[in-house]
Amino acid sequence: MQVEAITIAGEEEITERRAAVLDAVLALLVEKGAAALTMTAVAQRARCSKETLYKWFGDRDGLLSETVRWQASKVRAGAYDRQHLDAGALRESLEAFAANWLSVISSQTSVALNRVAIGQAEALGGLVLANGRFAIGERLKPLLLDARAAGLIAFDDAEEAFRTFFGLVGRDVQIRLLLGDRPPLDGSTIADDAARAANQFLALYGAKQQPAKAG
Template sequence: MADTAEMGELTPRQRDVLDTALRLLVEEGDSLTMAAVARRASCSKETLYKWFGDRDGLLTATVQWQASKVRVVPVDQKKLDLVSLTESLEGYARDWLKVISSDTSVALNRVAIGHAGSGKDNLGAIVLDNGRFALAKRLKPVLDAGKRSGHLVFEDAETAFRTFFGLVARDVQIRLLLGDWPGLTEAAIESDAIRATQQFLALYGARKDQQVQ
């Protein structure tokens, strides 16, 4: 199955099927089967196997489809200004908070945690590879562009990403997984995205004497 960067190549019908699989994960969790998805999506199991391979392939595609909703605003990789960098970081934070607080993401992560180390399937690794790790891979070019343009100062992009991710996430995900609602309204998400970005820039933003002339 294609990675998150290629999710736009899915047909509308395939997207509908993946949305169906995500809804079933919310409703059934561990009980998700190819037969159940085929029945709910009104398609054949043969079609699912053709499109996604086995159950792990379907789960991978659903995670990728969900993760693709966290967008990275394109920036000028050669010459990036601070306004564009800030907008890209805020947009990423906003999308991530919207996605992670959705019923589908909460259900998907709960199932993945329940399966971790159990030998049932590879869902834990699938969620990590196509969720957190893939999202890091997509944002790091923006961070690197910010460094090249003289707006950010850091030695390691992974460390910088983890700091930004932590500032955005705080305790939100663990509270959601434990059934608490941290008040993520549209207004709260917007405020949190701006706050996290400003905190990140305060930590990694270049001082005037460090900026590229």
């Protein structure tokens, strides 16, 4: 820690340190739970004073909001590369989206952050939704639209198609995690689930090939 400050600008130097504080919030949240996330605990964990916390983030809600944004900026993955979309590339892209999404929602950080957002004021909930559910929706829709333009799938409403995909991928995973259950979700399970979800989605929306065997 306390590396030599990036000398780009005064603001960047602050941001550097702020990131460490926000990482401390995330670590505390994952390790001790939302109940233990007091300003004192954050200050101790981040090796800074409470005065600094309040100067930088205003109040507790500001700190939490900034933490949500920080986590979102770390999770953001790239969109798909839209060159020559055939059936195989579509399936691969769908699987990649599904696997990435499952990895995100099953991460301890995501679960902890969603917990506080749900329990906390509505402001945080909107922020988490915008950076989670809706962000991935906007990133997936171009793929769906291109696939439809290529005649690979058929649907009327991209939003509705995405919601079905969302349901096929997540199923009961997120609510179970949020409620403290631990559905098995190691790497191979995620890969299998992603493949299954992609298959089922193509079985429902595929325009040409006959529906694949589900399940």
